[in-house]
Amino acid sequence: MALEFAGGNQPPDVTPPETTHDIVGEAQNHWYSGPVTVNLKASDSESKVAATYYSINNGDVQTGTSIDIREEGQHVIHYWSKDEFGNVEEKKEVGINIDLTAPVINFSGGDGTVYGIDEIVTISCNGEDVLSGIDTSTCKEISAPAYQLGIGNHTFKAEGVDVAGNKTTVSITITVTVNFESLAGLTESFLHDNGNKEKAVSYLSKLAAAKAAEERGNTKVRDSQLLAFMNHVKAQTNKQITDEQAGYLISFAGELMK
Structure with missing residues (x-):
């Protein structure tokens, strides 16, 4: 036997509820950098709402009106409601993207x-x-x-x-x-760039003598050889090496005397 309703055979409500969502959280470029709460609100102008349902990423259907999302990733929430007469709303969806991790x-x-x-x-x-x-x-x-x-x-x-x-x-x-080897390498590089690679021996011999003196613990001879190197650099400035290059070589040689 069909159910009868007052006023005829049609139920008093044939219209499903209407559910809306509200997102609690601050988004930037459609991404959230912290946990998000999605609140659902259902209304029905002709009867009462029986239940509100939702699922996350097509997972299990759950009942409720507040959804907390704390995990990173892209989440799609489907939600809908049903009224007391069994009218079921079509599913709606909202996307929630969460990134908690800095680059x-x-x-x-x-x-x-x-x-x-x-x-x-x-x-x-x-x-x-x-x-x-x-x-x-x-x-x-x-x-x-x-x-x-x-x-x-x-x-x-x-x-x-x-x-x-x-x-x-x-x-x-x-x-x-800086050490003796790297100063020698830089000196050779400067001379090579200026087309004076064959002139390197007179520079490198003084650095080799300074290194040998330091290894013997004779800082006096070391410094005298480094000074001879610096004087040679000054004498060849704007001849075999540029003024800028000379400034670097003299400065670095001074570091080796400390």
Whole structure:
């Protein structure tokens, strides 16, 4: 026997409920950088709402009006309601993207790497973010002769921001040093660049003598040989080497006298 309702054979309500959602959380570029709560609100103008349902990523159907999402990733929430007369709303959906992890900044040169003055400092940098992706990055390629950086520590810093707004800053420090071998190498390099490679012997012999004296513990002879090297550099400035190159060689030779 069919059910009868007052006023005829049709139920008083044949219209399903209407459910809306409200998201609690701050989004940037459609990504959230923290946990999100989705509140569901159902209404029915002709009867009462019996229940509100939802599922996350097509998982198990659950009943409720408040959904907490705390895990990273892309989530699709389907939700709908049913009224007391059995009218079921068509499913609606809302996407929630969460990225809780800051980007990763990678430098090719390891922190604490030591370079001689005759070497080229080459450091690459790149940013990665597996979820929302990199939005901005200050990474840049570094390629410079170590002697131009100068003796001592040098710190390079890079910042990355992902699409969700998570930020990370990474820095590495390298050290530029000078010894007799690297000063000899730089001297040869300068002479070669100027077409005077065959003139290197008179420079290198003085550095070799200074090194041998230091190994014997004779700093007086070491310094006299380094001074002879510096005087030779001065004498050949703007002849075999440029004025700028001479400034570097004299300065580095002075470091070896300390």
